[in-house]
Amino acid sequence: xxxxxxxSDAYFKSSMQQVDVARDLFRAHLPKALLDKLNLQNLxxxxxxxxxxxxxxxxxxxxxxxxxxxxxxxxxxxxxxxSQAQKILPIRLFKYLLLVMDYHLKHxxxxxxxxxxxxxxxxxxxxxxxxxxxxTLFEDQENLARELYTKPFQLADLTQxxxxxxxxxASAGLMMWCLKHARHQKAVQNLETLLNLLDQAEVFKNEAYxxxxxxxxxxNMNSEDTDxxxxxxxxxxxxxxxxxxxxxxxxxxxxxxxxxxxxxxxxxxxEGEVQVLLxxxxxKFDVLPDSYRMRVTKADPQSLRTWIxxxxxxxxxxxxxxxxxx
Numbered sequence: 587x588x589x590x591x592x593x594s595d596a597y598f599k600s601s602m603q604q605v606d607v608a609r610d611l612f613r614a615h616l617p618k619a620l621l622d623k624l625n626l627q628n629l630x631x632x633x634x635x636x637x638x639x640x641x642x643x644x645x646x647x648x649x650x651x652x653x654x655x656x657x658x659x660x661x662x663x664x665x666x667x668x669s670q671a672q673k674i675l676p677i678r679l680f681k682y683l684l685l686v687m688d689y690h691l692k693h694x695x696x697x698x699x700x701x702x703x704x705x706x707x708x709x710x711x712x713x714x715x716x717x718x719x720x721x722t723l724f725e726d727q728e729n730l731a732r733e734l735y736t737k738p739f740q741l742a743d744l745t746q747x748x749x750x751x752x753x754x755x756a757s758a759g760l761m762m763w764c765l766k767h768a769r770h771q772k773a774v775q776n777l778e779t780l781l782n783l784l785d786q787a788e789v790f791k792n793e794a795y796x797x798x799x800x801x802x803x804x805x806n807m808n809s810e811d812t813d814x815x816x817x818x819x820x821x822x823x824x825x826x827x828x829x830x831x832x833x834x835x836x837x838x839x840x841x842x843x844x845x846x847x848x849x850x851x852x853x854x855x856x857e858g859e860v861q862v863l864l865x866x867x868x869x870k871f872d873v874l875p876d877s878y879r880m881r882v883t884k885a886d887p888q889s890l891r892t893w894i895x896x897x898x899x900x901x902x903x904x905x906x907x908x909x910x911x912x
Contacts, residue, residue, distance in 0.1 A: 594709070595646050598665050602648040605629050612661060615705055623655040624703070632660075636685040641678070649686065658700040660686055665707040676720035679704055749779035757789050764799050768806035774814045784822040796827045801834055859890040866897050867906065878903060 601607050609626050616624070632649040635642075648663045664679060666672065687699040708714045717723070724731040744766040752759040752766075760783045767773040767780075783789055789796065800819070807815060812835055820828040863882055867874050882890070893906055900906045 625653045636682040654701050660702045663705045671710050673716045680720050759783050774811040781822050800831050
C-alpha cells in the first residue's frame with residue numbers, strides 16, 4: 587500500500603539524509619556517555635524503513651549505520667507528527683528497534699545483535715505527555731513486567747529434566763515425555779514413565795490428546811520398534827485409542843512399503859545408468875582404470891547423465907568426465 591508524503595515527511599527525510607545534519611543532531615541530543623564511543627565520522631545512511639505500513643502517514647524513520655566502540659551499531663531516528671500524542675509510542679519504537687536488529691542478523695548472517703540507539707523527534711501541538719519507558723505502560727503491573735522482560739526468560743530444557751520429574755507434571759508431562767524421547771532410538775526401552783503418565787486419570791480421559799501423543803511417537807519411531815511399543819502401551823489406553831493406534835500402525839506400514847518401492851525404483855534406475863556408462867566406456871576405450879570405475883559407481887544421477895551424453899563426442903576418458911568436446 588502506498589501513502590502520500592506530507593511536507594513534514596519530505597522535509598525531515600531530506601534533511602536527515604544529509605550526514606552533516608544527522609551528525610549535529612546526534613551531538614545535540616544523544617547522551618555524552620554514548621557519544622564518547624559512537625563513531626560519528628563514518629555514518630552510513632541506510633535505505634530501509636521499519637514503520638508499519640498503516641502508520642507511514644504519521645511517522646517517518648531514518649537509519650544510520652556506524653560503530654560503537656568499534657563494533658556494529660545503528661542510530662535509529664523516528665519522528666512523529668500526529669496532532670494527538672500516542673501513549674503507545676514507546677512500544678512501537680521498541681518493536682522497530684528489534685526489527686533493525688533482526689535485519690542486521692539476517693543481512694550479515696551473524697548471531698550477535700548490534701546496538702541500536704533510538705532517537706525520537708516529536709512535533710505535536712504540546713509537550714509529549716507520556717512516559718518514554720515502555721514498561722510503565724503496564725501501570726500497576728510494571729514491576730512484574732520488569733521482572734519478565736528485563737531478566738532471562740523461563741526455560742524448560744528437556745535435556746536436563748529427568749523422567750521422574752515429568753511424572754509430576756500431570757497431563758503436560760505426557761507431551762514433554764513424547765517431545766523428549768520421540769527421536770531417541772532407545773525410547774521403547776524406557777517406557778516406564780510413559781506408562782505411569784498414561785495411567786493418570788486426567789490424561790486417560792482425554793482421548794484426543796492421547797491419540798495425538800501416540801501418533802506423534804509412532805511417526806517418529808523406527809519401524810522395528812513399533813510392535814514393541816504397541817504391545818507395551820495398548821493395555822494402558824482406552825479401547826478407542828488402542829484401536830486407532832493399530833490403524834496408525836497399519837497406515838505407517840503401508841507408507842513404508844510404498845516408500846521402499848519408490849526408493850527401490852530410484853536405486854534400480856541409478857544402478858542401470860551406472861552399468862550403461864561402464865559398458866559404453868569399455869566399448870569405446872576398451873579399458874577402464876579402477877579410479878574411473880570407482881568414480882562412476884559413486885556418482886550422483888546428474889553426473890551419470892552428463893557423462894553418458896559426453897561419451898558420444900569424447901575422444902578420451904578425460905573428455906568424458908571433465909567436459910564435452912565441441
